[in-house]
Amino acid sequence: xxxxxxxxxxxxxxxxxxxxxxxxxxxxxxxxxxxxxxxxxxxxxxxxxxxxxxxxxxxxxxxxxxxxxxxxxxxxxxxxxxxxxxxxxxxxxxxxxxxxxxxxxxxxxxxxxxxxxxxxxxxxxxxxxxxxxxxxxxxxxxxxxxxxxxxxxxxxxxxxxxxxxxxxxxxxxxxxxxxxxx
Numbered sequence: 001x002x003x004x005x006x007x008x009x010x011x012x013x014x015x016x017x018x019x020x021x022x023x024x025x026x027x028x029x030x031x032x033x034x035x036x037x038x039x040x041x042x043x044x045x046x047x048x049x050x051x052x053x054x055x056x057x058x059x060x061x062x063x064x065x066x067x068x069x070x071x072x073x074x075x076x077x078x079x080x081x082x083x084x085x086x087x088x089x090x091x092x093x094x095x096x097x098x099x100x101x102x103x104x105x106x107x108x109x110x111x112x113x114x115x116x117x118x119x120x121x122x123x124x125x126x127x128x129x130x131x132x133x134x135x136x137x138x139x140x141x142x143x144x145x146x147x148x149x150x151x152x153x154x155x156x157x158x159x160x161x162x163x164x165x166x167x168x169x170x171x172x173x174x175x176x177x178x179x180x181x182x
Contacts, residue, residue: 003036010042 009026012018018026030039030046117123 006039010039 006026006029009018009022012022013026026042027046027050029035030043031050035043115123117126
């Protein structure tokens with residue numbers, strides 16, 4: 001068969017525009033002839049379709065039973081009494097849980113805070129010691145930042161190198177002028 005014609009039929013098949021006769025041509029081609037390498041993926045598809053068409057349903061009255069089931073008018077109850085009772089009880093339980101949660105959230109307990117030190121001078125001394133320790137830790141962090149400022153100073157010196165490069169460019173112009181005079 002003409003390979004170009006088969007490729008055109010495959011394109012039509014993929015767009016679902018083939019007739020049953022054209023599909024039969026494709027099926028015969030892929031089941032009987034030597035198939036080119038670039039079309040072998042379609043061979044499995046048409047073999048599957050061919051095997052599927054050979055299978056028969058066990059029940060001879062399958063079509064009739066499906067059509068009868070479709071035509072039957074079945075009344076499906078929207079909800080039963082059990083479901084309605086369940087949803088009502090679940091709503092009541094959820095409301096109670098929410099109310100209990102709100103009670104514990106907004107209850108107004110007078111919680112009194114007890115001092116840990118009886119002597120105010122001792123409390124002041126302890127607080128001062130803790131704040132000095134925190135201050136020392138913060139200052140040690142600032143020591144590390146001094147290293148960053150030293151790094152920035154090094155970067156400033158690198159800007160002088162760009163000035164050196166500008167001078168070299170000027171010297172290059174002079175050397176070109178010197179060569180042109182020779």
